[in-house]
Amino acid sequence: RLEEIIKDHELLVNAATPDINLMLMNSCLKHGVNYIDLASDEIDEQLSLDRKYKSKEIMAIICLGEDPGLSNIYARYAADRLDKVHEIKIRDGEVSKSRKYPLVALFSPEVFFDEILSPSYIYVDGRYKKLSPFSGYELYEFPEPLGRQPVYSVAHEEVFTLPKFIKKGVRYVDFKLSLSDELIQAIKLLRRIGLLRARKVPVKGTKVAPKDVFFALMPKPSEVSRYIEGHAALVVEVTGESEKREVTYTMYTLMSHEEAYRMFRANATAYLTGTVPAVIAGMIAKGKIEGEGVMVPEQLEPEPIIEEIAEKKIVSYLETSEEGVMPMAE
Secondary structure, eight states: HHHHHHHOOOEEEEEEEGHHHHHHHHHHHHTTOEEEEEOOHHHHHHHHHHHHHHHHTOOOEEEOBTTHHHHHHHHHHHHHHHSSSEEEEEEEEEEEESEEEEEEEOOHHHHHHHHHOEEEEEEEEEEEEEEEOOOEEEEEESSSTEEEEEEEEEOOTTTHHHHHHSSTTEEEEEEEEEEHHHHHHHHHHHHHHHTOOSOOEETTEEEOOOOHHHHHHSHHHHHHHHGGEEEEEEEEEEEEEEEEEEEEEEEEEEEEEEHHHHSSSHOOOOOOOHHHHHHHHHHHHHHSSSOOOOEEEGGHHHHHHHHHHTTTOOOOEEETTTEEEEHHHH
């Protein structure tokens, strides 16, 4: 049934969990359909389909949400203005609380918990360093009204693609997510009592995976959006050299959950994640983005995308170590 749907369209946007990416990519390849997804667990395997996609004269853009996605586009924008790139630091800020639910995920709960509980990696001088979950703690100063928040290294795609595709001598890349002390304590408790295990256990004559029960009980992001207060922010810092001077470009966007729900009936995290691929899908349909093969977001020209998403209320800000903060498009 899925193949019947795919073959009658020009572009597939895959907003499902990453475990079906390769299956959908191969189906699109079979039928000559362009492809977009929002996250990946198998980046190298997806990139290996580049030649086959080019032979069919179609494109695939992988890892195209808020982060990864907009984060890569911001990194590319800043890198284009530097002669050399030394460091890329990505910070995802969440200050949110629910009036109704004690524990929520603002996007796919499965992906959210997998990111937090998996080992993370940082890129340092040409090599990857593996970190255990809840490593890399720092207090990071986000744009107001978020302010200073605790952040931790989590598993993320940008660390693997940016050093490869930003070809200006990148020495260091990391990704950190803000996690409250209360959330970390809750996750550690759930893991300790076994509710996040994938291995099935016998229950009243059948076998179930504890994590399947847990995720089934969690409210869906679409259900919690109207009850969420706070803000979401994405910040990308790129440090390098311009005319032999060290310069840092900081690019960011932020949105309140209340504003996102009032305008779009979604929380800010979900809106930022879903709007970027939706806008780029529209640009592909209009011929504003063209290409062949398998690409990552930092291979796209950033300026037209930043302008297009501004029309959808995603305002990007640019701060330089020399000139301060300015909105890029509104």
